[in-house]
Amino acid sequence: MKDEKEQLAERFEEHRGHLRAVAYRMLGSLSEAEDAVQETWLRLSRSDTSDVHNLGGWLTTVTGRVCLDMLRSRRTRREEPMDAYETFVPDPVVGSLDRVDPEHEVLQADAVGLALLVVMETLEPAERLAFVLHDMFAVPFDDIAPIVDRSTAATRQLASRARRRVQGSAPAPDPDLTRQKQAVDAFLAASRGGDFEALLSVLDPEVVLRADAGALAVGVAASKQVRGRQSVAEGAFMFRQFSQYARPVLVNGSVGLLTVVDGKAVSVMGVTVVDGKITGMYILSDPERLARLDLVA
Missing domain, CATH: 3.10.450.50 (Nuclear Transport Factor 2; Chain: A,)
Structure with a gap:
């Protein structure tokens, strides 16, 4: 019979692909996304989740919080000149035109293009979090607000500001x-x-x-x-x-x-x-x- 830790690990694995997709959109880096997902697992394994009724939602917000910390740390330590953004290219998710690798399937589904990720790199960390969690993963503003330490109304404003910048800068590619x-x-x-x-x-x-x-x-x-x-x-x-x-x-x-x-x-x-x-x-x-x-x- 499986012990409680094994059962928790199995439940976490059910959500890993989704969490990796959240983290990749937040960070634009596949390796950092993996680090964020691993940190989410560590936080889950140390937490009492007996009163958590929606584990997927809980894990998504934890991953968002981890990514927000990573974005803020990245900005603090970044020493590149201001024009470094001009040449920034996010980690690409590469797959076959004939078949989609199962490992990348969640990332490719509703794929976010490199052009959009480049624009998102210009957003403030809190703006990016609000935009990604709400607009891409339908997380309610009430759940996002505590992560960014803002009111629900202020969090909605963060997402709105990010949305305007994204819509004004990222071209709409031909979907065919x-x-x-x-x-x-x-x-x-x-x-x-x-x-x-x-x-x-x-x-x-x-x-x-x-x-x-x-x-x-x-x-x-x-x-x-x-x-x-x-x-x-x-x-x-x-x-x-x-x-x-x-x-x-x-x-x-x-x-x-x-x-x-x-x-x-x-x-x-x-x-x-x-x-x-x-x-x-x-x-x-x-x-x-x-x-x-x-x-x-």
Whole structure:
């Protein structure tokens, strides 16, 4: 017969995928999300939950509190210059276009795109918590208010402020994967063929590219932000020799590219497609972060 601790652990595992999805949306980092979920388990194992009637709700709010502490700590210790945000790319959730890995299924369901995660990085920690828990996971404001130490009305204001910023900044991508893939395939074909005009034709005039190569990046691979069709196409043209190693994958629920050279992932690119044109490109090529993502099967 299972003891009480084993039963509690089994009940927690039933909620792990959901909690990981909450933490990922809060933190934009898969490794930090795992740490937050583990901390939630530790807090559960030390708590008396005999009077908890909704364990899922209790765990969700605890995970939110843990993530809020992590966001605040991250801001306190962050020493990057102010323009570091300009090149920030969250950890991508990468999957096959043909099948969804069960481990990523909860993250991919109702997937949050990289563009949205980038905008959410500009929110204050309490704003992000209110927005994620209420707008994405339908947690009542009455339950969120104690976490941020605000009144229910003030917590509602936090979410409203975050919502306005998100809606004003994050583009609404084309939800059709087939149309997304057509744009990505056209970009890849133009890059492989060295066809500069074709590259220009698939890019939106106001396209923005973010390349996050990590703190130790040097030379041409350094982290940067590039704006405008001409400049983005010139960059893609310069690195076209790597396009032969790229293949389409799912990146946060949308079609993107994974580039693998000699069995090692060297970059992941998330793409935002609107009206058949690429409006946003989010390239993660930081070797340390890519290694932690375990991308090559």
